[in-house]
Amino acid sequence: MLAIDLRSDTVTRPDEGMRRAMAGAEVGDDVFGEDPSVNRLQEVAAELLGREAALFVPSGTMANQVCLRLLTRPGDEVICDRTAHLVRYEGGAAAVLSGLPFNLLDAEQGILSPEMIAAAINPDNVHLPVSRVVALENTHNFGGGAVYPLGTVRAIQDLARDRGLALHLDGARMFNACAAAGYTPAELAAGFDTISFCLSKGLGAPVGSMVVSSRENIHEARRVRKRLGGGMRQAGILAAAGLYALEHNLDRLAEDHARARVLAQGLDELPGVDIDPARVETNIVVMDISGTGLEPQEAVARLADRGVGVVPFGPGRLRAVTHLQISDPDIDQALATFRQVFRNKNA
Ligand SMILES: Cc1ncc(COP(=O)(O)O)c(C=O)c1O
Structure with a gap:
């Protein structure tokens, strides 16, 4: 789950x-x-x-x-x-x-x-x-x-x-x-x-x-x-x-975009993660994780083990999407989990 x-x-x-x-x-x-x-x-x-x-x-x-x-x-x-x-x-x-x-x-x-x-x-x-x-x-x-x-x-x-x-x-x-x-x-x-x-x-x-x-x-x-x-x-x-x-649910979409930006900014600070937060305009966050040494499938599995779901999205890439059931604390928690997985690739 x-x-x-x-x-x-x-x-x-x-x-x-x-x-x-x-x-x-x-x-x-x-x-x-x-x-x-x-x-x-x-x-x-x-x-x-x-x-x-x-x-x-x-x-x-x-x-x-x-x-x-x-x-x-x-x-x-x-x-x-x-x-x-x-x-x-x-x-x-x-x-x-x-x-x-x-x-x-x-x-x-x-x-x-x-x-x-x-x-x-x-x-x-x-x-x-x-x-x-x-x-x-x-x-x-x-x-x-x-x-x-x-x-x-x-x-x-x-x-x-x-x-x-x-x-x-x-x-x-x-x-x-x-x-x-x-x-x-x-x-x-x-x-x-x-x-x-x-x-x-x-x-x-x-x-x-x-x-x-x-x-x-x-x-x-x-x-x-x-x-x-x-x-x-x-x-x-x-x-x-x-x-x-x-x-x-139309008028609240900007909230999803704001959370996606926060997520992108947090990811930008992680070693080996390549992302340009300025390009995150809406609710989709695509990151290149080639520099972390983890294959996308492996990163997806490790994040999932810790309760965070993302998908592989082309060579070296992952996608995360915000939506109406993602809150501010969820973004903080997701970033903490990304930090654990990418800082310690043998975790
Ligand atoms: C841009 C775009 N168009 C069309 C679709 C197709 O929608 P559905 O999954 O309902 O067939 C998707 C689904 O993710 C999409 O992202």
Whole structure:
């Protein structure tokens, strides 16, 4: 049992208020479009992002894949960062479900620039896949929770519009981006064809993600979701948790960011740990521990033995994520444990 579980912001458990909201939810058959709680969540999500319509889906992966399916034909190419979630962590879904090759770019902390994208767009040539979609991830998970400045998003949107490309936002943690950069969800969402966001990460719901787009796209998305097996029945019990999360857990995300910064500053003082606290903008802390002489798996095991959960995150790297069940004392305790493990590698 991990006393301080920093492996992900997906490990949160519903609190009493959320459980009460779930237990009392009005429900109906959502495949018939008759679940009032799901319908309400979809309206709230669309309104929050300033868009026409939204669809409740079981996971962030399904949300991303429904969006890609909407925007492409088999053989079209998706331009995105090499470490994007929809490339690395979705089981090859884009290739299997939609027949999509990727054009992968190497961006600092996963944040693409319009220049990189412009250089990557294929000319009209029968040998080449058609560059159809640009996918941004904000915040960027593998990039250590990095945030897109709004100006960069707008410049990329201008380019995509000029060149006839569609735009998808993997906004699994878009509200963390908003809290860190100071833009609103509607400002961030404007100009994307499709947006996915997760209720089950920093917002603390047990299940669920949203696809947000135009009314026409969401109509088609319902069909794609059904085809993928994501049509749910009395899903209002889950939607109620999402509604509760949007109502209660949005405004507190900056607390997670502050705790992540404290954690990063403490880690920066440890011998052999390479981390730049200035790059910790949101709730994700990525550190390079090569200098400690411990392999990531070994460090993870030793930290876990002492009750602190983190995950290996690429060669030499660990990831720790703050969330609504991590307190200030937890951060102090986690740092004390990191000190023990990294000071004494034979401990
Ligand atoms: C950036 C990003 N997008 C999408 C997902 C997929 O979400 P899920 O695990 O609900 O499928 C994740 C999950 O961690 C993520 O970090």
